[in-house]
Amino acid sequence: MTEAEQDQAFSDAITRFGGAIARMARGYEADADLRRDLEQDIQVALWQSLARFDGRCALSTWVWRVAHNRAISHIIARQRHSRRRWSNIEDIDLPDADPTPFDHATSDQAMTLILSIIERLDPPDRQILLLYLEGVAATETGEITGVSPEVVATKIHRFKAMLTRRFAPMGDTL
């Protein structure tokens, strides 16, 4: 790929996925300043990586992989200082609390819960949920993450079950 093609692919990627990258960064870094640094790091990583993009996978798959992998490097480096522990989604238990019907919960409450689940997850599970929230199909999520679509579906089911227990105890379906 020539540098002009690399520049064009980068511009296309930012136009198509810029908003999604910003939302993804929320799932990896809570601090606003550090999140801005992460977003900029991702853009640099993306431009660098596109020199090797050969079209063997979709541009979206490539962008998601680079963005998530750079974010993983970011949180591993941060973990050295904080020693925060992560878990598989199967090992996460939400503390007991009175369930609130989803219709009555505020957006802030729901987002806080979603982010609190995501930030406790091992990077592979975190990536699956963030891609689900972006509306990426299970098949492509499997290709991006390196797991089968069945595993993707299981993880998403577990996530939604956790939300249901908290927000939709009266049978709101997912």
Next chain:
Amino acid sequence: MTSLNDDGLRSLWRQDSDALGPLPLAEVKSRATAFNRAIGRRNRREYIAVAFVALIFGLYAAILPGMLLKIGSLLMIGGGFVMAWQLSRHTSRPGPGAEAADVHAYYRAQLVTEERMLARVGLWYIGPLIPGLAVFMAGLASQFDSTLGFAAFTAIPVLAILGVWLLNRRAAAMLREQIARLDAATEGQ
């Protein structure tokens, strides 16, 4: 509030999110170059630290009396060079192409690299300094009137080294747990 289904959750996820602050392309390229320079700068800092150690122990080797102190000083200089070389090898970041791998492969590779670096810290970080430190301390033994005083003096660097080694071993064990959990999840597919 929307209902708790796929569309509802995705709509919630998208609302109130900050837009990406796009970097101008020239800035992206400048930072990509700066990243390579940063590695050079980091290595330079290590070389400066080693040069400082070499200067101090070079002076010791020249002015301190006794063969043990001179040999110990020279060994410390050699150990410092080995440590800096190993540090630059162990802490290099993966190239841009590596980041296009799937997350399982990339994450596992990151954890394994980090675990190896921490688990072997005694070999590549502490080890090269031990011979010089031991000989240097042996050379200092004659300066102490009592064995107890020398033992107390020796205990300070020994405890510091032991602390560094134990902390790194503990961190490596935590990483091994993460790798095992990742492998178990992969095997379960």
